[in-house]
Amino acid sequence: MIELDYFPDGACNVVYQVLQFHVGESWKIVYEGELICCMEKLDTLWYVKGKTVLSQELVEGIGRLIDRQHFNSFPVELKQHWEAYVQEAIAQGDKQYLVVCKDGIDFERFEKMFRAYIMNLVRDPWEIHFKVYNAIMSEDFEVFVKGPVLVY
Secondary structure (H helix, E strand, C coil): EEEECCCCCCCCCCCCCEEEECCCEEEEEECEEEEEEEEEEEEEEEEEECEEEEEEEEEEHHHHHHHHHHHHHHHHHHHHHCCCCEEEEEECCCCCEEEHHHHHHHHHHHHHHHHHHHHHCCHHHHHHEEEEEECCCCCCCCCCCECCCCCC
């Protein structure tokens, strides 16, 4: 599950919870403990599902919050960094990623490289769990990485 908090600009003591229980499903928007709507992104635009009406400014603000999250771009970054090794990288939440390697690679060599370098790619300040499989899912390894501590 992914849980984000959205604080609209200029609104005092107003916070919306933005929740996604499973990757790929719509985002639930909760205000004062009540589900007010679900949101999805179609092409490049965010929209509210159903008959609930939210201001366009609120929809765009919540959409920007979701789009800015590292878990949206991190799978692409993993694939680009290990282009010769990684077939697929899938965010299973903001704390867990599934990585599937390409066929024909030296899986043991990749495991050593992955373990040695992955902490350099993680930017989230919480522990991230990586489950890495070979192409035919017959071998795997797991890595837990704690990202950098952010000081504000």
